[in-house]
Amino acid sequence: MKSLKKMFAVLLALTLVLSMAACGGTGNDGGDGDGDGGAASGLSGKKISVMTPYLGSVTTNQMVEFLKSGLEAGGAEVTVVNTDNDFGALASRIEDVVAAGTDGIVLVSADPNQVANQLQEAFDADIPVFGCDSGFIEGMQVNATSDNYQMGELIVKYLFDDLMGGKGTVIALTHRPHPGVVKRCEAFDDIIKDYPDIKLITEQHVPAEQPINDAQDIVENLLLANPDKDSVTAIWAAWDEPAIGATQALKEAGRDEVIVTGVDGNEQAISLIKEGTNLKATVQQNFEGMAQIVVDQMTKLFDGEELEKGEMYAPATLITPENAE
């Protein structure tokens, strides 16, 4: 019995070690090779922690890759930390890197308000904190982002004016817990008030684990509730993944007349726009531009310059069948 207990303890330890190795080990490989030969930038030799709960998202991943290569080009040592949708774990990992004396933190696609206490520890330890499409709270250096409200405005106005001609019905697919997405939703809320001839059929929340699949189910069900042709004029999705799911559901149901729009400009969405499907437009965020802003500002800071703290915007562009590529 005693040996069994021991065995259990050993196994537990082994499991933990294994799981830590599996999670932690990935940050350091992949990018080796560049980073050497960097100029005498202030970034050189700095340990930077790039942290996100959403690495599975195509766009977040894109930003993390840009950040990693940009910072490593300056000679920094980059560790990527991903917590798979878990903000509690993100908070703990921030505490860990602060305790480990990291030289800088970049928070990617995560609302800093949700980890404010942990970031405060970083501020207290004089560790500079940057946001990349995250949000800005007092104490941070710079958050590079698109103006999500303006992106919302851009796509909602294009949808309402150019695609719908100022009238009809619309379904909204949203995810308000996300700091960027909620601003687009607010733009939608504000603008629809000015269009008395556009009726919101329903707003549905799409969970983040498998948004394409879930949006497909939701739209399929909503189409059954609105079976007549032209009973739904448009589906407005607050980001591209549910727009893709909606497009697949509409295609399956043969409802060619329904217009879909997304936001983000991910590659799958752009190729659907190009193919002439229900998906008619999206707004492409300049993720590369955001990552570049962070890299530039970080370099400035470590070169000893004082930064102007606050939000910095990378401009977004409207993607339609005419300019999709």
Next chain:
Amino acid sequence: MKSGKIGVKYIVQTYGTILAMLAIIIIFSILRPDSFCTVRNFINITRQISLLVIISIGATMVMSVNEFDLSVGSMASLGGVMAALLAVNGQPLALCFILPILICFAIGWVNGWIVARFRVLSFITTLGMSTVLSGVIYKLTGGATVFQNIPQGFAWLGTKKFGEIPLLSVLMILFVAAFWFLMRHMSIGRKMYAIGGNEEAAKISGINVAKYKNMAFAFCAVLACITGMLVASRVGSANTTAGDGYFLQSYAAVFIGCTVSRQGVPNVAGTLIGAAILGILANGLTIMQSPTYMQDIITGSIIILAVIAQKLGQGDAK
């Protein structure tokens, strides 16, 4: 008079969950006769629950030997990711779908082996395994959704329809039938239930407990893997966390399913009904265009009520 009371009790106990499901169907049918109560929608529901049912059958088997597998979610994500990566890599499609099954079978076997050999709590073992698998997925994908250059044929399993009937619905029925038969009428099923009922007694009566636990975990892993691959095939991309959403839902389906059996044990037919209740609620409430928070509140409450009803029924019976 007394016998009448027992009669009602007997019916509620035996058929309560099924009656509840029928009640839900009737309510939605009255409220939305044109859109909910149509053949097309019922076909839709079967497709929408098909993936949940397949993964839940696996959870049913593990629970029948009185264990838990918390790694089903990441196992499903892993299955989808491996299949998609193989497809992107240009491997023949058959291999894309078979190789992940073999790998997950082995991982499931390891789960079972650890639990049976070291008598470790399956809860913590599979929790650890789940974390390991998340790491493996991260390593394989760099954390990114796999969607570029997936060949057209990859979507066949998830999107094919025979007339109006989706292949996914057909697969679900085949899986339910096969595993219902396996658990109900074959010796492997009876032995698993014997182990779940009383492990010591099962051992004394000569059942190889370790072997059947291994099998339960291996089957569970394979079914989770298949679910993950079908999700990836359906949406044309493999999200690294696609399986997470199924983990809690599958156990909800199994627990509701337990209330269908008079002994309160996990069973395949019950799991189908459990998943159907969850699926019908999601479908009906979306058709009603009820806001998401109401859907969550109603679905959660019904899960709780179902298990309370079961306990009350059991208490009275004793």
